[in-house]
Amino acid sequence: MAASRAGHLVGARADRFLDLIGGAVANPAGRVRVVATLRADFFDRPLQRHPFAGVYRTSVVALAPLTPDELERAITRPAADRGVEISAGLLARLIADAQAEPGALPLLNVTLHELWSRR
Structure with a gap:
């Protein structure tokens, strides 16, 4: 290391x-x-x-930022696989925040992990 x-x-x-x-x-x-x-x-x-x-x-493979639809799928599909539904309001806020900040995917990951651990 x-x-x-x-x-x-x-x-x-x-x-x-x-x-x-x-x-x-x-x-x-x-x-x-x-x-x-x-x-x-x-x-x-x-x-x-x-x-x-x-x-x-x-x-190198460069990836473009996710579209709102791609962000929605990235958030909701793993949750649905575990039988969890994300409220429309929370989903809209997560997508808006992720789009507003360049490089937000790691922060979105941390946020979703925290939400999962506190369920």
């Missing part, structure tokens, strides 16, 4: 972490795959690390 400061990898440990991931993923005989999320304002940072940059450049 790499050390963190306010949730960010720092210093030599961050460099080593990216080097190890880049090397493992770039190994043609390897079976390592990495799925990671990255905020748009940090998008260029992995490009500054070799060999990670080569893997990153060819493997």
Whole structure:
């Protein structure tokens, strides 16, 4: 594990972490795959690390923000799978808040987790 400061990898440990991931993923005989999320304002940072940059450049899948309908499904389907119905008012508020804030999906995730744990 790499050390963190306010949730960010720092210093030599961050460099080593990216080097190890880049090397493992770039190994043609390897079976390592990495799925990671990255905020748009940090998008260029992995490009500054070799060999990670080569893997990153060819493997990025950029996702557009979810539409209101996609947000609704992302909220209601997992709840429905567990027999939970979300009120129309709460659903509308969650969708509006998620649309108003760039990068809101992690916050939406935390909110839904908290609501689930307090049910």
